[in-house]
Amino acid sequence: MNGGLRRVLAGREAPVAGALLVVLAVTTAVNPRFLSDQGRFDLLVAIAITGLMAVGQTFVLVMRHVDLSVGSVLGLSAFMAGSAVRGDTGGPLVLALLVGVVVGVLAGLVNGALVAFLRLPALVVTLGTLYVFQGVQALLTGGTRINADQLPSSVVGFGVTGFLGVPWLMWVCLLAAALGGVFLRTRRSGRDLYAVGSNPPAAELVGIPVARRTLLAYMVSGACAGGAGVLFLARFGGVDSNAGIGYELPVVAACVVGGVNIFGGSGTVLGALLGAMLLKTMGVSLSALSVPEFWQQAINGLLLLVAITADRVVLLRRERAARVEAARHRREQADAEPAPPAAGAESPGHEGATTTEVVR
Amino acid sequence: MVDAEPLVRVRGAAKAFGGVQALRDASLELFAGEVHALLGENGAGKSTLLKVLAGVHRTDAGEVTIGGGPFEQGSTRRSREQGVAVIYQEPSLFPDLSLAENVFIGRQPVTGRGAVDWARMRQEAAALFGQLGVDLDPDRPARGLSIADQQIVEIAKALSTDARVIVMDEPTAALSASESERLLDVARRLRDGGAAVVFVSHRLDEVFALCDRLTVMRDGATVRTSTVEGTDAGEVVRWMVGRELTDLFPKTETTTGDVVLRVRGLTTDGVFDDVSFDVRAGEIVAFAGLVGSGRSEVVRAVFGIDRYDSGSVEVLGAPLPPADPRAALARGVALVPEDRRQQGLFMPASIARNTAVVVLSRLARRGVVRERAERELAAHWAQRLQLRHGGLDQPVERLSGGNQQKVVLAKWLATDPRLLVVDEPTRGIDVGTKAEVHRLLSEQAGRGLAVLMVSSELPEVLGMADRVLVMREGRLMATLDRDEATQERVMLAATGQASVAGEGSAA
Numbered sequence: 103m104n105g106g107l108r109r110v111l112a113g114r115e116a117p118v119a120g121a122l123l124v125v126l127a128v129t130t131a132v133n134p135r136f137l138s139d140q141g142r143f144d145l146l147v148a149i150a151i152t153g154l155m156a157v158g159q160t161f162v163l164v165m166r167h168v169d170l171s172v173g174s175v176l177g178l179s180a181f182m183a184g185s186a187v188r189g190d191t192g193g194p195l196v197l198a199l200l201v202g203v204v205v206g207v208l209a210g211l212v213n214g215a216l217v218a219f220l221r222l223p224a225l226v227v228t229l230g231t232l233y234v235f236q237g238v239q240a241l242l243t244g245g246t247r248i249n250a251d252q253l254p255s256s257v258v259g260f261g262v263t264g265f266l267g268v269p270w271l272m273w274v275c276l277l278a279a280a281l282g283g284v285f286l287r288t289r290r291s292g293r294d295l296y297a298v299g300s301n302p303p304a305a306e307l308v309g310i311p312v313a314r315r316t317l318l319a320y321m322v323s324g325a326c327a328g329g330a331g332v333l334f335l336a337r338f339g340g341v342d343s344n345a346g347i348g349y350e351l352p353v354v355a356a357c358v359v360g361g362v363n364i365f366g367g368s369g370t371v372l373g374a375l376l377g378a379m380l381l382k383t384m385g386v387s388l389s390a391l392s393v394p395e396f397w398q399q400a401i402n403g404l405l406l407l408v409a410i411t412a413d414r415v416v417l418l419r420r421e422r423a424a425r426v427e428a429a430r431h432r433r434e435q436a437d438a439e440p441a442p443p444a445a446g447a448e449s450p451g452h453e454g455a456t457t458t459e460v461v462r
Numbered sequence: 463m464v465d466a467e468p469l470v471r472v473r474g475a476a477k478a479f480g481g482v483q484a485l486r487d488a489s490l491e492l493f494a495g496e497v498h499a500l501l502g503e504n505g506a507g508k509s510t511l512l513k514v515l516a517g518v519h520r521t522d523a524g525e526v527t528i529g530g531g532p533f534e535q536g537s538t539r540r541s542r543e544q545g546v547a548v549i550y551q552e553p554s555l556f557p558d559l560s561l562a563e564n565v566f567i568g569r570q571p572v573t574g575r576g577a578v579d580w581a582r583m584r585q586e587a588a589a590l591f592g593q594l595g596v597d598l599d600p601d602r603p604a605r606g607l608s609i610a611d612q613q614i615v616e617i618a619k620a621l622s623t624d625a626r627v628i629v630m631d632e633p634t635a636a637l638s639a640s641e642s643e644r645l646l647d648v649a650r651r652l653r654d655g656g657a658a659v660v661f662v663s664h665r666l667d668e669v670f671a672l673c674d675r676l677t678v679m680r681d682g683a684t685v686r687t688s689t690v691e692g693t694d695a696g697e698v699v700r701w702m703v704g705r706e707l708t709d710l711f712p713k714t715e716t717t718t719g720d721v722v723l724r725v726r727g728l729t730t731d732g733v734f735d736d737v738s739f740d741v742r743a744g745e746i747v748a749f750a751g752l753v754g755s756g757r758s759e760v761v762r763a764v765f766g767i768d769r770y771d772s773g774s775v776e777v778l779g780a781p782l783p784p785a786d787p788r789a790a791l792a793r794g795v796a797l798v799p800e801d802r803r804q805q806g807l808f809m810p811a812s813i814a815r816n817t818a819v820v821v822l823s824r825l826a827r828r829g830v831v832r833e834r835a836e837r838e839l840a841a842h843w844a845q846r847l848q849l850r851h852g853g854l855d856q857p858v859e860r861l862s863g864g865n866q867q868k869v870v871l872a873k874w875l876a877t878d879p880r881l882l883v884v885d886e887p888t889r890g891i892d893v894g895t896k897a898e899v900h901r902l903l904s905e906q907a908g909r910g911l912a913v914l915m916v917s918s919e920l921p922e923v924l925g926m927a928d929r930v931l932v933m934r935e936g937r938l939m940a941t942l943d944r945d946e947a948t949q950e951r952v953m954l955a956a957t958g959q960a961s962v963a964g965e966g967s968a969a
Binding site: 284288289290294296297305307308309363367420421422423424425426427428 | 538733
C-alpha cells in the first residue's frame with residue numbers, strides 16, 4: 103500500500119536500517135570474510151543479548167522512565183539459572199529459561215513498585231537496584247563461578263547452534279521483539295504506555311491506571327534482562343561475578359539510536375532492535391577493520407550523539423513549522439473575514455456590552 | 463427547549479480551601495438542550511464549581527444531583543462515567559499520539575481478537591470531526607496543534623463518550639475571532655443534539671449570541687439566574703461586580719522625558735510580527751490583549767530572554783544586543799516576570815536576601831557580601847514600599863501574594879533601573895494590595911522611571927497607562943493614548959474587530 107510504504111519511509115526506523123546496510127556493505131567490501139557463515143553467526147549471537155534487553159528497555163523508556171539495573175539483573179539471572187541446571191544430572195534448558203525469566207520479573211517488580219507507588223525518580227531507583235542486585239549476586243555466588251563443564255549440554259549447545267542459519271539466541275530475541283512490538287502497537291494497555299510517557303498528568307486525568315502500567319513495563323524489562331541472562335550463560339558457557347557489568351548503557355544507547363525517545367511518548371521495539379543491530383555491527387565491523395577498541399567506543403558514542411541531535415533538530419523544526427503554519431492560517435482567516443460585526447450584534451443588550459476584563 | 467426536570471441541579475454548594483471560602487452558596491440548574499452561561503469576576507467561584515462537576519473537588523456542604531439521582535463526587539473518572547465532560551481553556555492532549563488516538567485513548571475500538579482497530583478508530587474520529595464541522599486529519603500527531611483545534615479534539619472526545627453535560631471553561635479566551643465563531647457553532651450543534659452545555663466566558667457578546675440562560679456568581683455564591691432574552695449587558699455587569707467601579711487607580715501626573723526604549727519591527731516568526739513602539743521616561747505604557755496574543759513574548763524578547771528573528775531594540779539611544787539578559791540588566795532594564803513563585807523569588811530565603819540578590823556585587827566588599835548592607839538595603843525598600851512583614855529574616859514564602867510582589871519589585875527597583883518591565887503586576891493579589899502596587903508603579907514613574915506593563919485586567923490598563931498598545935495574534939493592532947482608550951476600543955482591537963475600533967487604531 104502506498105500510504106503504508108510512505109509511512110515506513112518517513113518513520114524513524116528507515117534511516118537506522120539504511121545506516122545498518124551501509125555499514126554491512128562497506129565492511130564486506132573491505133573484508134569479505136566479515137559476512138561469511140561463521141562471521142554472520144557470531145554477529146547475530148552478539149546482537150541477541152543487547153537486542154533482547156533493548157526490547158524490554160523500550161517499554162520503560164516510552165513511559166518516560168529508564169531501567170539501569172538490567173546489567174545486574176542479567177548477571178543475577180545468569181547465575182541463578184546456571185545454579186538451577188548444573189550438576190551431575192543437569193536440568194533441561196527450559197528450566198534455565200524459566201528461572202532466568204522469573205528472577206528478572208521479580209527484579210522488575212522491585213523497580214516498578216519503587217517507581218510506581220513511591221513515585222521515586224526512575225533514574226535513581228534503578229541506579230540503586232543496579233548495585234543492590236549486584237550485591238545479591240555477590241552474596242549468592244560468594245565469588246565462585248559456573249564453568250561450561252558444570253552445565254548440561256542442552257544449555258551450552260543452545261549457545262552455539264541455530265536454525266535456518268540463525269542462532270537460537272537470535273530467535274529468542276526476535277520472538278521477544280515480535281511479541282513486544284505487537285503488544286505495544288495493538289493492545290490498549292500497550293498504547294497506554296505511550297500516553298503516559300507523552301503527558302503523565304493527562305494520562306491520570308483520562309483514567310489510565312498509571313501505576314499498574316509502570317509495574318508492567320518494569321516487569322517486561324526485567325523479564326527480558328532475565329532472559330538475556332540465560333542467553334549469556336549459553337553463549338559464554340558459564341558465568342562469573344563480572345557478568346553483565348556495564349551492559350545497561352549500551353542498551354539505552356541502542357534504544358535511543360533506534361529512535362526511542364528518551365523523554366517518552368514515542369519509539370518502537372523494531373527501532374530499538376535495529377539500534378542494537380547497528381551499534382553491535384559497528385563494533386564488530388570496526389574490529390574487522392582493525393580499528394583500535396578505544397576508537398570503537400568513541401565512534402559508538404558519536405553515533406548516539408548524532409542520533410539524539412538529529413531527533414531534536416527534526417522535532418524543533420516540526421514544532422516551528424507547525425507554529426508558523428498555524429499563525430499564517432489564523433491570520434489568513436482573520437484577514438479574509440473583516441470581522442463579522444460581533445456575533446452578538448443582533449442580540450438584545452449588545453450595545454451596552456462591556457466586559458470587566460480582557461482575559462481569564 | 464426546557465424540560466420540567468433539570469439534568470443537573472446544584473443547591474447550596476459550599477467549599478473551603480484552608481481559610482478561603484471558595485464557594486458559600488452556589489446553585490446551578492442545567493437543562494438538556496440549553497447553553498447555559500456561567501458568569502462572574504475572577505475569584506467568584508466559577509472554576510471551583512466547575513471542578514466539582516469535573517470530579518476534581520468535593521463540596522463540603524450542599525446537594526448535587528444528575529438525572530434526578532445523587533451525583534457521585536470526587537473522581538474525574540466517575541464524573542465522566544456519569545456523563546460530564548469538561549473542556550479546559552488549555553486542554554492537555556498527548557502530543558505524540560495521533561488525533562484519533564487522543565480521542566479514543568483507553569477506549570480504542572478493538573477487533574474480535576482484542577487488537578486496536580486502527581482503521582475503524584480513524585474512521586470514527588473523522589466522523590466525529592465531521593459532525594463538529596471541522597477538517598482535521600485524524601492521523602496527524604497532536605503536537606503543534608493550535609489551542610482551538612486542541613479544544614475540538616477534546617469536544618470530539620466528549621462526544622465519543624456520549625457526554626450529557628459538556629462544560630466549557632473559557633474556551634474562547636485564547637482564540638481568534640474566526641476560531642471563536644467556529645467554537646460557538648460547535649456549541650450550538652451540541653445543544654441541538656440534546657446536551658446541556660455550560661459556557662464560561664468573559665466576552666459578553668458571545669454569551670448573548672450563544673446562550674439561552676445565564677447564572678451570575680459573586681464571592682462564592684449564585685446571585686442571579688435568568689434567561690438571556692430580556693437581559694442586557696449592563697445589568698449583567700452590575701450583578702457580577704455588585705458595586706460601582708471606584709477609582710482604584712491613583713495616577714500621578716508626570717511629565718514625560720526622553721525615549722528610554724525604542725523597539726522597531728520586532729519579529730519572531732509565528733509568535734509576533736513587526737512590533738514597534740517607544741517608552742519614554744516617566745511614562746507607563748501597557749500591553750493589552752488576549753492571552754496568547756504575544757504580549758509576554760514581546761517583553762521577553764525585549765529583555766533578551768528569548769531570541770527574535772529580526773528588528774531592533776534600543777535603550778537610551780544605543781542598540782541592546784539580542785538574547786542577552788545580563789546586558790539588558792547592565793543597561794538599566796529590569797524585568798518583573800509573570801510567575802513570581804517560579805521566576806521571581808527564592809521562596810525559602812529571607813526578605814533581605816531576596817531584595818539584595820540582584821545587587822549582591824554592589825554590597826560586597828572583597829568578594830564577601832556584608833549582611834548588614836543587605837539588611838539596610840532591604841529595610842530601606844520595605845519602608846518605601848510599605849511592606850507588611852514579620853521581620854526582614856522572614857522567608858518570603860510566608861508572605862501574602864501582594865507582599866511577595868512587593869519584594870519582587872523591591873529587588874528590581876534596588877538595581878536603580880531606567881526601564882521597568884512588569885508582566886501581570888497584580889495577578890492573584892487581593893484588591894487592597896493591588897491599589898498599593900498601582901500607587902507604587904505610578905510613583906516610580908513620577909520619579910522618571912519608564913514602565914512597560916503587560917496586563918490582562920482592563921481596568922488596570924485603563925487606569926494606569928499613559929498609552930495602551932493592543933496586541934492580537936502577534937500583531938500590534940492599536941496604539942491608544944490615555945484619553946482615547948476605552949474598554950470598548952481596547953476589546954474591539956484585541957478581539958480582531960479593529961474596523962469598529964475606529965480612528966483610534968493605528969497599526
